[in-house]
Amino acid sequence: MEAIREEIPDSQIMIELSDRYSYSFDASFGEHLPDVVIQAKNKQEVVHIVTIANQFHIPIYPRGQGTCLSGGPLPVYGGIVLDLSQWPEQIGMSADDLTVTVSPSVLTARINEEAEKHGLMYAPDPSSAHVATIGGNLAENSGGPRGLKYGVTKDFVLGLELVTPEGDVIRTGGQTIKNVTGFDLTKLIIGSEGMLGIITEATLKLVPKPPAVQTIMVEFNNVQTAGRAISRTLTSGILPTKMELMDQACIHAVEHFKPSGLPMEADAIVIIELDGHPETLRIETSLIEEIMHEIGASRVSIPTTREEASRIWNARKQVSPAIARIKPTKVSEDATVPRSKIPDMMDRLQSIKEKYHLDVVVFGHAGDGNLHPNILCDQRDQEEMARVERAVEEIFQAAIDLGGTLSGEHGIGTMKAPFMKQELGDAGLEMMKRIKDAWDPNGIMNPGKIFPEKGQKLVLQNE
Ligand SMILES: Cc1cc2nc3c(=O)[nH]c(=O)nc-3n(C[C@H](O)[C@H](O)[C@H](O)COP(=O)(O)OP(=O)(O)OC[C@H]3O[C@@H](n4cnc5c(N)ncnc54)[C@H](O)[C@@H]3O)c2cc1C
Known part of the structure; x- marks a missing residue:
C-alpha cells in the first residue's frame, strides 16, 4: 500500500469495511469483498496502480457504476477494485469529423445529449444509459433497442486508449472511419469485460440525428404470431430502428405499476419505431400496417402526437421496475x-x-x-x-x-462462465485463454471471469 500511496491521494483509497462492502456486489448475484478500493481520476494514476498490482501479483478489478448484470466487476479473489466512476467527465466533441472523444467515467446518455446539440446522435442506447459509464459499455459491448438498425457499442468505436495489465499505455484505431493497420485490437478490447486492461479514453463515431421518428404499437392474441410478425417485417425491405416485444405478464405488470393505457387483453405487443425522412416514414408505416394485418395482428395503433408515442415508450421503460415489484x-x-x-x-x-x-x-x-x-x-x-x-x-x-448465444448484451462475467464451453467448444475457449495469457501474463486483470473454473456451476444463491 505504501507504494500506491506515493502517487494516489489518501482520499481516493478506501479500506474501511463499510466502504469496501459498497463495492462487493453489482446488479447481478454474488458478493465478494475487495481488500481495498482505489478511485483513479486520470491515466497516470491508473498506470501507477496497475504497475504496482502487476509487480506484486495483486488482482485488480475495473469498475464503472456497478450496473453489470453478469458479475463483471466483482472482486472474486479479493485485491483491488479500481473505481473509475469519479474520473472527471471529459467529452471532446469533433462535430466536423462526426466523432467524440470521452473519458471512461462519462455516463452514456450524456454523450447523446452533447451530440444532439450538434444535430448528431450517439446511437447505442442501453436502457441503463443514464446510470452506466461508457467504460462499462465498452467492456460489455452493451446494446439497446436501437441496435436493430444501428448496431451496438462495438459498431461505434473508432479508437481506444488502454492501460495494459503490465502498465503500458497503448492506443488502438484512431479518428478515422477506415483503418486496417494490423490486427483490430479495438474490436478485441470491446466486450473483453475488463480482462485485457483499463480503458482510459475512447473515440466514438456519431451519426446525423434522423429528422423524424414514427412509433407503431401492434397487438397480438398470441405471442408466437408476434414472433412471426417480427421476422416478416424484417424481410419486407423495411428496417425499423426498434422492435420491442412485451408479453402479457409484462403488460399487466406495467399497468398495475404505472397505468399507461396498454392493452390488457393482448397476449403480446410489439412496439416499433421507424426513423428517417417524414415522407419515407409515411410509406413505411402503411406498409407495416398491411403486413401486421396480413399476419394476424389484432390491432395496430399509430400515435399521431409526440406525447402519445412517449407514453408508449415510457411504458416499455417501466417493464423492469414493474416486474421487480412482483x-x-x-x-x-x-x-x-x-x-x-x-x-x-x-x-x-x-x-x-x-x-x-x-x-x-x-x-x-x-x-x-x-x-x-x-x-x-x-x-x-x-x-x-x-x-x-x-x-x-x-x-x-x-x-x-437454436443457433443462438448465451448473451446478447449482458456479458458472461461470473454468471455464465460455466456454460462457455457449450457455445465455444474446447478449442474456441482455449484460444481465448491463450489471448488472455499473452495480454496478462500474471493473470491480475479482472480474474475469475468468463473462463469456467473446474466444476463451476451456476449459483444464484448467496452463501
Ligand atoms: C436496470 C438495468 C438496465 C440495463 N439495461 C441494459 C441494456 O439495455 N443493455 C445492456 O447492454 N446492458 C444493460 N444493463 C447492464 C449494464 O448497465 C451494462 O453492462 C453497462 O455497460 C455496465 O456499465 P457500468 O458503468 O455499470 O459498468 P460496471 O458494471 O461497473 O462494469 C461492467 C464491466 O466493465 C468493466 N469495466 C468498467 N469500466 C471499465 C474500464 N474503464 N475499462 C475496462 N473495463 C471496465 C468491469 O470490470 C466489468 O467487467 C442494464 C443494467 C441495469 C441494472
Whole structure:
C-alpha cells in the first residue's frame, strides 16, 4: 500500500469495511469483498496502480457504476477494485469529423445529449444509459433497442486508449472511419469485460440525428404470431430502428405499476419505431400496417402526437421496475437467437416455465433476437432457487440449440462462465485463454471471469 500511496491521494483509497462492502456486489448475484478500493481520476494514476498490482501479483478489478448484470466487476479473489466512476467527465466533441472523444467515467446518455446539440446522435442506447459509464459499455459491448438498425457499442468505436495489465499505455484505431493497420485490437478490447486492461479514453463515431421518428404499437392474441410478425417485417425491405416485444405478464405488470393505457387483453405487443425522412416514414408505416394485418395482428395503433408515442415508450421503460415489484428476486437473462427462431424460443420458454412451475415473463429487443426472459422468484426460498438454476441452464441450452448465444448484451462475467464451453467448444475457449495469457501474463486483470473454473456451476444463491 505504501507504494500506491506515493502517487494516489489518501482520499481516493478506501479500506474501511463499510466502504469496501459498497463495492462487493453489482446488479447481478454474488458478493465478494475487495481488500481495498482505489478511485483513479486520470491515466497516470491508473498506470501507477496497475504497475504496482502487476509487480506484486495483486488482482485488480475495473469498475464503472456497478450496473453489470453478469458479475463483471466483482472482486472474486479479493485485491483491488479500481473505481473509475469519479474520473472527471471529459467529452471532446469533433462535430466536423462526426466523432467524440470521452473519458471512461462519462455516463452514456450524456454523450447523446452533447451530440444532439450538434444535430448528431450517439446511437447505442442501453436502457441503463443514464446510470452506466461508457467504460462499462465498452467492456460489455452493451446494446439497446436501437441496435436493430444501428448496431451496438462495438459498431461505434473508432479508437481506444488502454492501460495494459503490465502498465503500458497503448492506443488502438484512431479518428478515422477506415483503418486496417494490423490486427483490430479495438474490436478485441470491446466486450473483453475488463480482462485485457483499463480503458482510459475512447473515440466514438456519431451519426446525423434522423429528422423524424414514427412509433407503431401492434397487438397480438398470441405471442408466437408476434414472433412471426417480427421476422416478416424484417424481410419486407423495411428496417425499423426498434422492435420491442412485451408479453402479457409484462403488460399487466406495467399497468398495475404505472397505468399507461396498454392493452390488457393482448397476449403480446410489439412496439416499433421507424426513423428517417417524414415522407419515407409515411410509406413505411402503411406498409407495416398491411403486413401486421396480413399476419394476424389484432390491432395496430399509430400515435399521431409526440406525447402519445412517449407514453408508449415510457411504458416499455417501466417493464423492469414493474416486474421487480412482483417478487423479491428477478433473474434477468439475455439469451439471443437468430431472428427466424424467435417463435421457437418462445415455445421453449413456455415449456421451461411449465416444467419448473416458475413465473417467467418475456420482453426484449425482439427485432434483433435478443429476448429477456425474466424469472421472478424469492432468493430466500432455496427449493425455488434450485428450480430457477435448472431453468436458467435450460434457457441457455435452448438458445445454443437454436443457433443462438448465451448473451446478447449482458456479458458472461461470473454468471455464465460455466456454460462457455457449450457455445465455444474446447478449442474456441482455449484460444481465448491463450489471448488472455499473452495480454496478462500474471493473470491480475479482472480474474475469475468468463473462463469456467473446474466444476463451476451456476449459483444464484448467496452463501
Ligand atoms: C436496470 C438495468 C438496465 C440495463 N439495461 C441494459 C441494456 O439495455 N443493455 C445492456 O447492454 N446492458 C444493460 N444493463 C447492464 C449494464 O448497465 C451494462 O453492462 C453497462 O455497460 C455496465 O456499465 P457500468 O458503468 O455499470 O459498468 P460496471 O458494471 O461497473 O462494469 C461492467 C464491466 O466493465 C468493466 N469495466 C468498467 N469500466 C471499465 C474500464 N474503464 N475499462 C475496462 N473495463 C471496465 C468491469 O470490470 C466489468 O467487467 C442494464 C443494467 C441495469 C441494472
